[in-house]
Amino acid sequence: MNHRPLWRAPLDETMQRAVAQLRATGFARFEAAQSRDLLGLPLECFGPYTESWERLDPDEWMGDGGTYRRRRFATFSVEGGTIVRKPHQRHYQSRLHNQLNGGVDRWFSPVEPKIADHPITHGLLSLGTSLAYRITDTAETHWHGEMHQFRIEGKAFERATPTPEGLHRDGVTLVIMMLIDRRNMLGGVTGIRDSEGRNLADLELASPFEMVVVDDRRLQHVVTPIKPIKSPESAVRDALVLTFRPEMADHISDASTLSRRRQSAKLMFARENIEE
Ligand SMILES: [Fe+2]
Numbered sequence: 284m285n286h287r288p289l290w291r292a293p294l295d296e297t298m299q300r301a302v303a304q305l306r307a308t309g310f311a312r313f314e315a316a317q318s319r320d321l322l323g324l325p326l327e328c329f330g331p332y333t334e335s336w337e338r339l340d341p342d343e344w345m346g347d348g349g350t351y352r353r354r355r356f357a358t359f360s361v362e363g364g365t366i367v368r369k370p371h372q373r374h375y376q377s378r379l380h381n382q383l384n385g386g387v388d389r390w391f392s393p394v395e396p397k398i399a400d401h402p403i404t405h406g407l408l409s410l411g412t413s414l415a416y417r418i419t420d421t422a423e424t425h426w427h428g429e430m431h432q433f434r435i436e437g438k439a440f441e442r443a444t445p446t447p448e449g450l451h452r453d454g455v456t457l458v459i460m461m462l463i464d465r466r467n468m469l470g471g472v473t474g475i476r477d478s479e480g481r482n483l484a485d486l487e488l489a490s491p492f493e494m495v496v497v498d499d500r501r502l503q504h505v506v507t508p509i510k511p512i513k514s515p516e517s518a519v520r521d522a523l524v525l526t527f528r529p530e531m532a533d534h535i536s537d538a539s540t541l542s543r544r545r546q547s548a549k550l551m552f553a554r555e556n557i558e559e
Pocket of ligand 1: 451452453504
């Protein structure tokens with residue numbers, strides 16, 4: 284299956300509108316049909332993709348001690364339309380961006396190969412990179428993409444929230460938040476706020492493949508807790524989050540990279556002094 288190439292391709296009307304909205308307000312919403320249309324894939328390929336959310340593993344790194352989140356994680360290099368999955372690696376956020384779970388290397392189960400390689404994943408990586416490229420007016424052609432598969436399971440008397448860290452930025456350039464499925468669920472409203480916390484929008488993603496794209500440099504986001512409509516069955520909210528930043532950007536949240544760079548700078552300095 285081939286997806287429509289989006290990297291620096293001429294923009295269709297939906298993409299032109301999305302770029303204009305991102306530039307004007309910092310976020311853009313895509314209805315489910317628009318997302319599917321942009322991906323340009325036959326309907327039958329969506330079912331096997333979403334079924335993989337049945338096979339996520341518990342998030343063992345919850346600072347609030349919660350057991351309500353399952354996930355998988357993958358990272359990609361996207362350069363000039365070529366997408367390469369990177370070796371499995373930690374996920375790191377600074378305390379600045381995630382006061383609850385930041386400041387430590389977190390290891391999650393890898394995204395299954397057939398899902399990481401799936402045309403839907405590649406289509407969304409192309410879409411995100413294309414949008415990030417256009418809103419930043421950069422010559423940057425090499426992007427780092429991260430993929431998070433999430434399931435939140437909400438019970439009647441237990442707080443279950445898709446964003447336990449609260450209102451936040453992810454510390455990247457662009458974020459795609461896509462609903463994969465919701466069952467027996469109340470809540471789960473995506474709030475978009477400006478850098479001062481002022482309310483710009485509250486969006487309820489209702490249908491599979493509906494998504495919101497956010498300029499993470501300008502805006503913050505949050506998702507409200509979920510509750511079951513009918514107990515004792517749990518509420519379920521499945522989501523896909525993709526983030527994008529320039530590959531060589533000084534990632535402000537990446538303290539260990541900064542520390543490694545400082546160390547290598549010291550080593551270079553020492554080496555130069557020895558050679559002199
Ligand atoms: Fe986030």
